[in-house]
Amino acid sequence: MTTHDWYVENRAGHVARSLEPAEERTFRDHLVRCDECAREVARLERELAWLPMGVAPVAPAPGLARRMAGAILDRPSRWRRYLPLGAAAAVALVAAGVALAGSDERRDLRVLLAAREQELVALQDTLSVLRQAHQVLQTRISMGDHQGGLLIFQDAGSHRWAVIVHGLPPAPTGSVYQFWFITETGMVRSVEVDAETRRPAFLTLPMPGVSAPVMGAALTMEPVVNRSSEPRGVMLAHVVF
Amino acid sequence: MPPRPGDAGPSDVPSAGRRRLTLAGEASLRRRLVARDEQALVELIEVASPWLLGVTQSMLSDPDEAEEVVLQVFASAWDRAGSLGDEHESLLPWLLRIARNRAIDRLRRRRRWRLKLARADAYGELTPPSAPTAEVDEAGRPGWHVHESVHAALAALPDEQREAVRLAYFRGLTHSEIASELGIPMGTVKTRLRLAFGKLRVTLAHIKDWVL
Numbered sequence: 001m002t003t004h005d006w007y008v009e010n011r012a013g014h015v016a017r018s019l020e021p022a023e024e025r026t027f028r029d030h031l032v033r034c035d036e037c038a039r040e041v042a043r044l045e046r047e048l049a050w051l052p053m054g055v056a057p058v059a060p061a062p063g064l065a066r067r068m069a070g071a072i073l074d075r076p077s078r079w080r081r082y083l084p085l086g087a088a089a090a091v092a093l094v095a096a097g098v099a100l101a102g103s104d105e106r107r108d109l110r111v112l113l114a115a116r117e118q119e120l121v122a123l124q125d126t127l128s129v130l131r132q133a134h135q136v137l138q139t140r141i142s143m144g145d146h147q148g149g150l151l152i153f154q155d156a157g158s159h160r161w162a163v164i165v166h167g168l169p170p171a172p173t174g175s176v177y178q179f180w181f182i183t184e185t186g187m188v189r190s191v192e193v194d195a196e197t198r199r200p201a202f203l204t205l206p207m208p209g210v211s212a213p214v215m216g217a218a219l220t221m222e223p224v225v226n227r228s229s230e231p232r233g234v235m236l237a238h239v240v241f
Numbered sequence: 242m243p244p245r246p247g248d249a250g251p252s253d254v255p256s257a258g259r260r261r262l263t264l265a266g267e268a269s270l271r272r273r274l275v276a277r278d279e280q281a282l283v284e285l286i287e288v289a290s291p292w293l294l295g296v297t298q299s300m301l302s303d304p305d306e307a308e309e310v311v312l313q314v315f316a317s318a319w320d321r322a323g324s325l326g327d328e329h330e331s332l333l334p335w336l337l338r339i340a341r342n343r344a345i346d347r348l349r350r351r352r353r354w355r356l357k358l359a360r361a362d363a364y365g366e367l368t369p370p371s372a373p374t375a376e377v378d379e380a381g382r383p384g385w386h387v388h389e390s391v392h393a394a395l396a397a398l399p400d401e402q403r404e405a406v407r408l409a410y411f412r413g414l415t416h417s418e419i420a421s422e423l424g425i426p427m428g429t430v431k432t433r434l435r436l437a438f439g440k441l442r443v444t445l446a447h448i449k450d451w452v453l
Contacts, residue, residue: 009431012438017345018409018416047442049334052341053384054391055299055411057291064308065286072316073279134321156324 007037015044032218032238033231035186042184042215126204129155129162137239141219143168146197150219150237159207163217165193166200168236171221178222179203180231182240183212189229193219216240267332274322286315288383289333293340299411300344310347314340333384345413387448394444402437409434 007030013019014027031038133153141148148167155161163179171177177193188208193201207214218238220231273281290311297307314336395403408419409430416434420427 009435012435013409013416013431015438016406016409016434017342018414018419018434020415020417023416044438044442045338046330047446048438049330049338050387050391050445050448051410051441052296052337053292053333053388054395055292055295056388056392057384058294058298058304058307060290060294064290065283068286068290068312068315069279069283071312072282072319075316132323134323156321 004034007034008040011037011041011044014041015048028238028240029235031240032182032187032216032235038182038215039184126162126202129153129158129160129204132157133162135241137217137241139237139239141165141168141237143236148195150217150239152217152239161203161205161207161217163203163205164200165195165203165219167197168195169197170195174224175221175233176224177236178220178231178233179205180218180220181208181214182216182218182238183208183210183214185210185212187218187229187231190217271332274319277322282315282319285318285332289336290315292333292384292388293336296337296411297340297344300341300413301347306347307344310340310343313343341410341413348413390448391445394441397444398437398440402433402440405430405433406437406441 007027010019010023010027014024014031017024019027031041130153132155134156135154137152137154139150141150146167146169148165151164151166153162165177165179168177177195179190179193181188181190188210190205190208191203193203195201216239218231219236220233221236222231222233270281270285274285293311293314294304294307297310298304301307301310317339318336395406398406404423405419408414408422409416414422416427416430419430423430
């Protein structure tokens with residue numbers, strides 16, 4: 001039995017979610033790298049999509065639909081708590097700009113104000129992706145003593161992602177952190193990530209220009225010399241929808 | 242999960258009494274959900290909740306917790322309404338997958354899952370349609386034809402394979418838990434599941450394009 005045979009044998013277990021936790025992690029790591037298994041798993045999931053309907057339906061209690069809809073619609077927006085932060089940041093930046101503009105060094109200050117305004121626009125843009133995200137994904141990253149994470153806000157409206165990478169040390173000399181999109185037809189190289197231990201890295205990324213649907217994302221550590229379209233380095237994190 | 246009297250093979254599903262959303266109907270519902278039409282949310286819950294409750298109650302053996310999970314599923318769907326315009330997957334299988342995954346997550350958080358399993362056995366395996374829904378016009382329920390087809394496909398499996406599917410897919414047990422439950426080697430569990438899914442993917446292929 002080859003190593004790959006193990007993955008072939010366990011495709012059904014992955015779809016059924018009956019693999020042991022350690023096996024499941026191994027299988028998911030493999031899925032990121034193996035187009036054949038990713039394709040077969042996607043096909044198996046499609047073909048078995050209706051299998052849960054082998055269970056007979058249960059008549060809901062009277063009025064359940066209205067009650068559930070009411071509960072869903074009455075929830076406070078999950079982004080509402082972020083709005084005061086965004087507003088406060090915007091006010092602070094504008095106030096700083098106005099205060100600086102009142103000094104004698106007007107020319108330098110106008111340049112500074114323009115830079116701040118650009119930062120404000122960028123902040124508002126990032127905030128819009130966060131506010132409109134319909135899906136938020138996160139996963140942990142372990143690197144030696146460092147415990148970091150990858151957080152993705154997916155905005156289907158603008159077809160962009162806000163990506164936050166935090167808790168990672170700077171990449172070792174000769175290596176870079178590389179962000180990848182996982183599509184139905186394979187991995188698509190995205191941007192390199194500049195990591196600092198004390199500050200998270202923020203990225204706002206458009207969807208890759210490929211026709212295949214994006215299924216997830218991955219972060220690897222690649223040798224600087226690797227410019228290939230496939231990851232060759234260490235897989236640090238991946239998430240699949 | 243013994244076959245029910247009168248179960249028909251997948252190709253013999255009776256056409257009388259079928260009612261389902263047409264492709265256009267589902268597309269319309271999807272568009273209204275994307276447009277945040279609150280009435281569309283109510284309609285989606287009305288159509289899909291019996292099936293989601295069926296799966297979650299069967300897995301969790303707790304009607305209150307099942308309803309809680311189903312509420313979370315619809316809330317999640319509403320939050321992701323913007324992506325519902327992507328029509329690569331029918332709505333109901335998508336909702337069923339989320340519901341099943343959430344039910345499995347809950348099952349695995351339970352430290353005393355064996356106790357729940359005993360309660361599940363008392364509750365009954367894949368619930369016979371006549372028990373909780375006797376007063377409902379099942380033949381007219383959207384999706385009923387799919388249920389009959391899937392049920393027949395499951396019933397056609399050899400007993401040992403059907404049992405493996407029941408424990409893995411409808412109870413959320415892992416391979417080692419199934420092996421322990423059935424007193425067989427883990428490799429045998431994997432083989433039975435692989436064979437069963439191989440058969441199911443063939444027998445269920447004809448319903449892959451159905452809508453609600």
